[in-house]
Amino acid sequence: MSESFQFQLKKTDGGxxxxxxxxxxxxxxxPAFMPVGTVGTVKAMYLDQVRxxxxxxxxxxxxxxxxxxxxxxxxRLGGLHQLIRWPHPILTDSGGFQVMSLSGLRKLDEQGVTxxxxxxxxxxxxxxxxxIEIQGLLGSDIQxxxxxxxxxPATPKEIERxxxxxxxxxxxxxxxxxxxxxxxxxxxxxxxxVPELRVRSAQALSGMDLKGYAVGGLxxxxxxEVMLRMLEITLPELPTEKPRYLMGVGTPDDILKSVARGIDxxxxxMPTRSGRHGLAFTRRGxxxxxxxxxxxxxxxxxxxxxxxxxxxxxxxxxxxxxxxNEALGGMLLSWHNLAYYQELxxxxxxxxxxGRFADFMAETQENWARGDxxxx
Numbered sequence: 572m573s574e575s576f577q578f579q580l581k582k583t584d585g586g587x588x589x590x591x592x593x594x595x596x597x598x599x600x601x602p603a604f605m606p607v608g609t610v611g612t613v614k615a616m617y618l619d620q621v622r623x624x625x626x627x628x629x630x631x632x633x634x635x636x637x638x639x640x641x642x643x644x645x646x647r648l649g650g651l652h653q654l655i656r657w658p659h660p661i662l663t664d665s666g667g668f669q670v671m672s673l674s675g676l677r678k679l680d681e682q683g684v685t686x687x688x689x690x691x692x693x694x695x696x697x698x699x700x701x702x703i704e705i706q707g708l709l710g711s712d713i714q715x716x717x718x719x720x721x722x723x724p725a726t727p728k729e730i731e732r733x734x735x736x737x738x739x740x741x742x743x744x745x746x747x748x749x750x751x752x753x754x755x756x757x758x759x760x761x762x763x764x765v766p767e768l769r770v771r772s773a774q775a776l777s778g779m780d781l782k783g784y785a786v787g788g789l790x791x792x793x794x795x796e797v798m799l800r801m802l803e804i805t806l807p808e809l810p811t812e813k814p815r816y817l818m819g820v821g822t823p824d825d826i827l828k829s830v831a832r833g834i835d836x837x838x839x840x841m842p843t844r845s846g847r848h849g850l851a852f853t854r855r856g857x858x859x860x861x862x863x864x865x866x867x868x869x870x871x872x873x874x875x876x877x878x879x880x881x882x883x884x885x886x887x888x889x890x891x892x893x894x895x896n897e898a899l900g901g902m903l904l905s906w907h908n909l910a911y912y913q914e915l916x917x918x919x920x921x922x923x924x925x926g927r928f929a930d931f932m933a934e935t936q937e938n939w940a941r942g943d944x945x946x947x
Contacts, residue, residue, distance in 0.1 A: 872884075
């Protein structure tokens with residue numbers, strides 16, 4: 572552990588990067604996947620289980636936590652770490668993406684965004700300064716700037732307006748954040764699917780000398796090849812000695828291909844959301860446990876896994892639980908999926924360390940393509 576925020580780039584293999592973020596509450600091994608704990612809980616999981624899967628850090632959501640239980644209440648209760656019993660690093664997103672998705676319930680201007688709560692219709696104002704204040708009250712270790720995320724497709728003019736606004740907000744967030752020993756604020760590159768805007772955004776943020784940089788505004792409906800092309804354009808403009816975080820991504824395939832292009836950190840609701848809907852991610856690709864072929868299949872999802880949910884429960888039982896709408900089905904599949912994601916990240920890190928990431932990526936994709944019909 573470190574008393575300050577530090578990123579060490581240990582090795583590269585092609586575009587893939589092996590590193591380590593050190594901070595007072597712990598070390599984050601990169602490439603890292605951060606389970607999403609939107610309202611202070613990773614859905615259907617005990618946080619002790621989340622830790623046991625291999626997670627070094629989780630994510631919390633500023634928008635949701637400011638509405639309930641409120642940031643001020645969390646602060647009075649000792650901060651988010653103490654409240655939820657997670658003593659390890661927490662990253663909070665700024666709330667920008669959630670607020671922007673409210674559509675007709677919000678009004679945006681230079682000062683910030685005014686919006687109605689989806690919970691009770693109450694009116695709130697989120698400025699860059701207020702976003703940082705809320706994240707400070709929550710006590711998170713990595714805080715994100717407030718940005719405007721534009722859904723794609725959008726016109727270049729609209730994308731440029733939002734990107735420029737996000738840059739001005741990044742400056743204000745940096746001032747509001749000030750100097751917080753052991754903590755970090757990340758900027759967010761915007762620019763939609765317009766290459767020159769991505770470059771301008773990345774260059775301007777790099778000039779602000781922030782602790783880390785996120786790539787935002789992707790995985791919002793555009794094809795995977797567009798996302799990957801934007802990464803190829805953006806990442807060379809960011810400092811190599813600082814961590815790079817791709818927000819809201821994604822599938823195991825998205826992660827592999829993004830690591831190959833130089834991304835260090837990921838978050839996504841997909842493992843838990845998919846688990847609650849009966850979909851498992853495995854070494855042999857996706858498994859829809861609802862399908863009738865699993866009804867009498869006594870194989871586990873993955874007999875080689877260290878995760879009890881993956882190894883000790885039959886597909887027949889999981890099929891029964893999901894079809895019967897039993898909560899345990901979603902719990903076990905969420906546990907399995909998070910464990911698989913962390914096993915994938917560990918495999919990625921080991922492959923980069925050994926200089927064989929390209930081979931690991933090819934083998935992993937071949938196993939996904941083979942499917943799960945054969946014994947695992």
